[in-house]
């Protein structure tokens with residue numbers, strides 16, 4: 001039934017956020033928090049050409065952008081698409097993910 005599929009789809013982010021992440025594992029968090037859906041595996045191939053690649057970007061820059069998108073301070077282009085998932089990550093998660101992405105070879 002269509003309705004069941006919808007319910008399953010809506011429950012997915014909850015199930016994902018409930019899965020315990022290993023503390024400090026940005027790579028695991030990057031997948032669990034659905035970042036890969038839009039920014040691609042390892043942040044190398046974005047879903048849409050107007051979405052940014054993240055692999056190899058500077059850690060400090062990544063953190064600022066994530067915080068600004070979460071708070072709404074950065075609200076340009078397609079940030080609205082991403083803002084919807086940012087309740088899934090706290091400050092520590094953002095830092096861990098930034099450390100991971102900054103070390104991926106672009």
Ligand code: HEC
Nearest residue numbers: 033034035038051052062065076077078079081082085097
């Ligand atoms: C629904 C799609 C979507 C999801 C899911 C998503 N993002 Fe994004 N993200 C975007 C888009 C689109 C932009 C560019 C916004 C703009 O146009 O300014 C962006 C921008 C960014 C930027 C800024 C990049 C730059 O070069 O300025 C970072 C960092 C980022 N995302 C990290 C993440 C992380 C980490 C996650 C997971 C917690 C995530 N994103 C989940 C769509 C998404």
